[in-house]
Amino acid sequence: MTVFSEGVRTPGPDREAGEQVLEAPVPLDLAALYAAHRLPLARFALLLVDDMATAEDVVHDAFIALQQHQSRLRDPAAAVGYLRTTVVNNCRSVLRKRQTVRRHLSLVRDSHAEAADSELLLAATQQEVLAALRRLPRRQQEVLALRYWGNLSEAEIAEALGISRGAVKSNASRGMDKLEAMLGASR
Amino acid sequence: MTHPIEDRLREAYQAKTAQLTEHRLDQLAERRERGLDDLLDGAPTGELPVLGFEEVPASPRHRWIAAGLAAAAVVALAVGATALVANRLDSHPQPNPPATQVTGPPAPSSTPAPSPSASRTAPSAVPAQPLYLPAGQTGSRGEVPWFVVGSGWRLVLPSTGAGAAAASLYLYDPAGGRYLITDRLPAGATLLAWSPDGTRAMVSSGSSDAFRYQEVTLHSGELTSGFAAPLSNFVSYTQPKGLAVLVAENPNGTRRLVRYSLGGHLEHTYATELPGQGKLYPENALYLPDGARFVSSLIPGPLVLMSNDGRLVRTYEMPKGYEFCIPVKWWTETSVLERCALPAMGFDALYLQPISGGAPTLLTSEKGRYEMGYRNAWPISNGHTLLENTAGCDNGGYDILLEDGTTRPLRGPAGLPSNTPIVNVDGDLVTFQHSDARGCAGEIPHYQLIDYNLVTGATSKLLDGTATLASWPGDL
Numbered sequence: 001m002t003v004f005s006e007g008v009r010t011p012g013p014d015r016e017a018g019e020q021v022l023e024a025p026v027p028l029d030l031a032a033l034y035a036a037h038r039l040p041l042a043r044f045a046l047l048l049v050d051d052m053a054t055a056e057d058v059v060h061d062a063f064i065a066l067q068q069h070q071s072r073l074r075d076p077a078a079a080v081g082y083l084r085t086t087v088v089n090n091c092r093s094v095l096r097k098r099q100t101v102r103r104h105l106s107l108v109r110d111s112h113a114e115a116a117d118s119e120l121l122l123a124a125t126q127q128e129v130l131a132a133l134r135r136l137p138r139r140q141q142e143v144l145a146l147r148y149w150g151n152l153s154e155a156e157i158a159e160a161l162g163i164s165r166g167a168v169k170s171n172a173s174r175g176m177d178k179l180e181a182m183l184g185a186s187r
Numbered sequence: 188m189t190h191p192i193e194d195r196l197r198e199a200y201q202a203k204t205a206q207l208t209e210h211r212l213d214q215l216a217e218r219r220e221r222g223l224d225d226l227l228d229g230a231p232t233g234e235l236p237v238l239g240f241e242e243v244p245a246s247p248r249h250r251w252i253a254a255g256l257a258a259a260a261v262v263a264l265a266v267g268a269t270a271l272v273a274n275r276l277d278s279h280p281q282p283n284p285p286a287t288q289v290t291g292p293p294a295p296s297s298t299p300a301p302s303p304s305a306s307r308t309a310p311s312a313v314p315a316q317p318l319y320l321p322a323g324q325t326g327s328r329g330e331v332p333w334f335v336v337g338s339g340w341r342l343v344l345p346s347t348g349a350g351a352a353a354a355s356l357y358l359y360d361p362a363g364g365r366y367l368i369t370d371r372l373p374a375g376a377t378l379l380a381w382s383p384d385g386t387r388a389m390v391s392s393g394s395s396d397a398f399r400y401q402e403v404t405l406h407s408g409e410l411t412s413g414f415a416a417p418l419s420n421f422v423s424y425t426q427p428k429g430l431a432v433l434v435a436e437n438p439n440g441t442r443r444l445v446r447y448s449l450g451g452h453l454e455h456t457y458a459t460e461l462p463g464q465g466k467l468y469p470e471n472a473l474y475l476p477d478g479a480r481f482v483s484s485l486i487p488g489p490l491v492l493m494s495n496d497g498r499l500v501r502t503y504e505m506p507k508g509y510e511f512c513i514p515v516k517w518w519t520e521t522s523v524l525e526r527c528a529l530p531a532m533g534f535d536a537l538y539l540q541p542i543s544g545g546a547p548t549l550l551t552s553e554k555g556r557y558e559m560g561y562r563n564a565w566p567i568s569n570g571h572t573l574l575e576n577t578a579g580c581d582n583g584g585y586d587i588l589l590e591d592g593t594t595r596p597l598r599g600p601a602g603l604p605s606n607t608p609i610v611n612v613d614g615d616l617v618t619f620q621h622s623d624a625r626g627c628a629g630e631i632p633h634y635q636l637i638d639y640n641l642v643t644g645a646t647s648k649l650l651d652g653t654a655t656l657a658s659w660p661g662d663l
Contacts (some may be wrong), residue, residue, distance in 0.1 A: 176190045
């Protein structure tokens with residue numbers, strides 16, 4: 001989780017003290033980024049889309065987008081933020097498509113059908129919390145995941161979601177209150 | 188200030204995300220790449236995937252970029268280059284084929300949804316591979332190059348004769364070399380399946396009234412204490428990791444499907460009869476890759492889609508005139524091979540059932556050379572299909588279904604009768620069980636297992652005697 005919130009650590013050549021290092025843009029080390037951030041980003045995406053294959057796919061797309069647009073990044077340290085925002089946007093896109101498909105097609109998939117293996121891995125109380133989370137508005141789900149799983153600051157969450165810090169605070173507060181109400185009621 | 192439920196929330200997030208590992212991500216990435224390959228190669232993708240949008244492959248534009256990223260990652264990690272890439276790309280993520288018994292005709296396998304390309308790219312020819320042992324040579328477990336173990340590798344448990352103290356489990360590489368995993372299995376043990384995550388093997392031992400299921404951890408050779416389920420048959424590992432098993436048992440004279448944890452905890456007992464539908468056939472189940480549902484069947488009746496908790500999700504169409512159908516294995520990611528029977532007429536036929544519904548289509552229009560029809564089929568990398576054509580008393584033979592829909596008898600290894608049973612199929616590699624006696628009566632004194640490549644015609648002896656085999660999960 002700390003990796004999730006860390007900035008990019010692009011290894012650079014050794015330099016003498018005082019040497020000018022900002023004359024040319026520092027190229028992104030995509031392989032290092034990929035190795036360090038693919039899993040935490042995919043886990044974050046999993047919390048939003050609730051499906052591993054889709055999570056992997058949206059993260060993959062995010063890295064593709066980063067590769068395509070890396071020349072626009074002035075600061076390599078912003079790459080993780082860019083990836084995070086792209087993952088959020090990709091997840092939203094997936095969820096929109098999912099709603100559309102569900103409206104128009106008769107699929108046999110149960111909503112939130114869990115694997116037998118998953119049942120073994122998650123305790124009943126954890127399943128209860130996750131089920132309650134799924135009933136929250138999407139924005140609140142995003143804020144809570146970034147706050148309590150990603151350990152991001154309000155500012156970082158605001159940047160990732162493209163909302164104000166005040167909106168982050170209010171969504172987090174409302175989300176937690178609703179969760180508490182739902183989980184309390186189910187006890 | 189800490190919110191009262193913050194700890195619970197963090198704990199739930201941790202538990203949920205811990206399910207997604209690097210290994211699982213690699214598997215998903217491979218699967219996505221395979222989907223792209225299918226699109227680009229013009230492979231059939233016409234059916235609507237049952238899993239909906241989640242399963243729709245990404246657009247082809249991703250392919251070269253993905254390849255670049257993957258290559259960069261591989262280079263950055265400096266992992267053994269060509270061999271690794273070749274084998275990793277050839278392996279399949281969610282495997283679960285049960286081992287094949289050699290003491291009878293090949294049993295229907297329950298391989299979870301392999302991609303079409305996976306089934307077509309399984310080992311048709313084994314290239315020079317420095318990581319493989321020379322054919323016939325035996326290495327130790329510590330010498331196994333685990334990072335290249337994948338498609339084309341097989342687990343083999345040779346049968347033990349009367350009086351043997353213990354049985355051994357071997358891991359065979361695609362070139363025919365083998366590694367001893369353990370020589371401390373119970374005498375008489377048989378191999379049932381290779382776990383979906385590729386790390387374990389399920390074996391069974393004991394008599395039918397004291398049947399015990401145990402797992403071997405392949406990396407360590409350790410054998411679990413397992414659990415006993417008398418009068419039962421192993422049906423399938425659960426998906427996607429194989430943390431539980433489905434078993435058909437009849438403790439009270441009524442055959443039923445149950446799910447046990449690997450420690451033997453009874454997790455679920457499925458209804459023997461679905462209200463208003465019919466009896467659930469407990470001997471076959473094909474898990475969907477997500478592990479949330481499986482394909483089973485009604486007897487008499489058609490295939491059905493069941494949820495893990497025993498709810499009937501969907502009833503499929505049955506071909507006209509048949510009495511019942513049972514699922515044999517996944518044919519593509521979106522269709523299941525089913526065997527439909529007409530007991531009154533005494534023959535079977537093979538159909539392909541789209542998992543999203545709709546009418547099943549006949550795989551081959553011919554009944555075959557033998558009176559009991561077709562029992563099983565395997566795709567070959569050259570576009571042909573191997574068909575098992577059955578007759579009474581373990582007799583029968585094998586046909587090749589050509590692309591134009593006609594069939595011809597299989598020309599197997601020289602010297603083997605055309606009706607020699609096949610005990611395992613792994614891509615293009617079939618394993619014949621050769622013996623010097625066949626038929627309904629009498630003991631069969633000598634067996635040899637012979638590997639034969641359907642495309643190259645290469646032949647080699649796997650071992651003397653009999654064995655149970657399990658292909659790398661996902662190989663057809």
